[in-house]
Amino acid sequence: DTAVSQTPKYLVTQMGNDKSIKCEQNLGHDTMYWYKQDSKKFLKIMFSYNNKELIINETVPNRFSPKSPDKAHLNLHINSLELGDSAVYFCASSPPPAAGSGYTFGSGTRLTVV
């Protein structure tokens, strides 16, 4: 069973469209994240949710809206897509920091805005 699964794997869309990426984890973790990896492979956190509550919002444009219907799911909706949104988006989950365990990442969604 895939621990953190995100769909779709590839997304090609035109500027101005709205799209969503879904993420689900079956690890029982309370905390989930969205990270963005740019063309230079730099990874930056976008959002973090703990048990459905937003705890980190890293100055992301409000065109990006995360939604967590339950602690196993964290979806990302993007409005009015722009060329600069093209990147690979990774979902991840983790146990509490005190557990001292690593994070589990999904395989990524490659978004291309044309």
Added chain:
Amino acid sequence: SQQGEEDPQALSIQEGENATMNCSYKTSINNLQWYRQNSGRGLVHLILIRSNEREKHSGRLRVTLDTSKKSSSLLITASRAADTASYFCATVGGTSYGKLTFGQGTILTVHP
């Protein structure tokens, strides 16, 4: 902002050789983690070292942490072609509630 700087940015070695990657960071940390990313794939957690630890081993991996210098190193011994990947260090700060802040990564190429 980016937390870590990794050195070197790219490393090319022969199978059987050891590979050492270094990471520096700027603020105090709770722990430091290393991840591997194969081309076109997600990140895989390799090893975590807490701020009160100085060295940790896992299989062919050895990680050191020097909090006074705000630096860490990852040593991969007896490298294999399958170790070819990008390696990232990432830190978790004391007040960031688990936020991973990544370095820029080292691209490791192991030639058979």
